[in-house]
Amino acid sequence: MLVIIPAYNESESILSTVHDVSSLGYDYVVINDGSRDDTLEICRANGINVVDLPQNLGIGGAVQCGHKYAKQHGYDIDIQVDGDGQHDPTFIPKLVEQVVGGHDLAIGSRFVSDQEGFKSTFMRRVGIVWLSKCLLLLTGSRITDPTSGFRACGPNAISLFCESYPVDYPEPESIAAAVHRGLSVAEVPVSMRERQGGSSSIGGLSSVYYMIKVTLAIMIVSLGSRKG
Template sequence: MLMNPRVLVIIPAFNEASNIESTVRAVVDAGYDYIVINDGSKDSTLDICRLNGINVLDLSQNLGIGGAVQAGHKYARHYGYDIDVQVDGDGQHDPKFIPLLVDEIVNGADLAIGSRFLSSTDGFKSTYLRRVGIKWLSFWLQLFTGRSIKDPTSGFRASGCRAIKLFCENYPDDYPEPESIATSLKAGLTVSEVPVRMRERQGGVSSIGGFSSVYYMIKVSLAISIACLTKRS
């Protein structure tokens, strides 16, 4: 059991100029170290970070959410953090729930996922079509791993040292959350969920919509099956 763990909040950001300052402020007010990973944004995200003295790691080109989050895991490992917590830059994740995720890691989990579907509160639970997709991915994960994960697409999650090490070495590039759960379970890590309340995106536009949502479902379903069926070296 970790005593007084060092916790880093990773904030991946791509074109989040309208949200990034308020997101960082909420994390700072909650008392956590943080790093913004600017994933080659085309808007003024980087300028806003620099103007406001925000701690930012600027990627020279867009790596996608997987590459940005992996950069955050590598930052956490390099600087000796015991736990890192992913908080998306769009304002959906409320930092007041970070202690619940951290406590789950302290109490033995390797990966703790913030689930909007374990809570009875009236927080934002995504659109109808996305909820259908989430239920499908939950079923697909259970089919291949035997574990029931209610909110496999949640980007609000905490990683302990073993998960950080795994993700530094192997993290999906594209739509990584469900696949990384499968990878973690296959590696023998302990994955659990805690109830959280999420908000609607505070500004900007989601990257998943229209045709990309169809691609998302096909790609992630195949990735989960491949991750579970491929032998580890």
């Protein structure tokens, strides 16, 4: 079992994130996605297991690199924990339990039950509800937190995502792809924290682009799978 930690300009939080993961005894790899700050230097100075991408590939490219690392090194389950400190690694066993129980992809959801913790901003929640409804309409799967990057993958999902993974804003689109390839997807109630450093890539006009791009991507994946 491997924890994948994608990181782009996460110098403020990467040490605490890695500590939270490694202190629980998990193998991990940090994927430094061409950070322009001191993320890589901090990792190397502290003996952190890091793969350094020579340029910024975006979150999708970084996560796919992590899946390929997991497959190459013989891990049959991997778990994505973002480098900004939002994800609480103590919930990892609940995600893994769903994969061991037969699901291919387990998603940590802030909304599947009345979990305490950070729920995101109002406008982000509006977008989450919209994408959730799109996934339900186009895939038949009810996913309450489709933008969550806190997720565990079994062998089938790892193989699929090594083969193909969306480049930017990948979470909702990758769910659609998994469902249409016949993979089983489950949600697990988790609590999340506010990011411990850095800033989100989604804000202002980029949030409008995000919603349009992801909605169209889900539609394309869904229509393409029906034609196939």
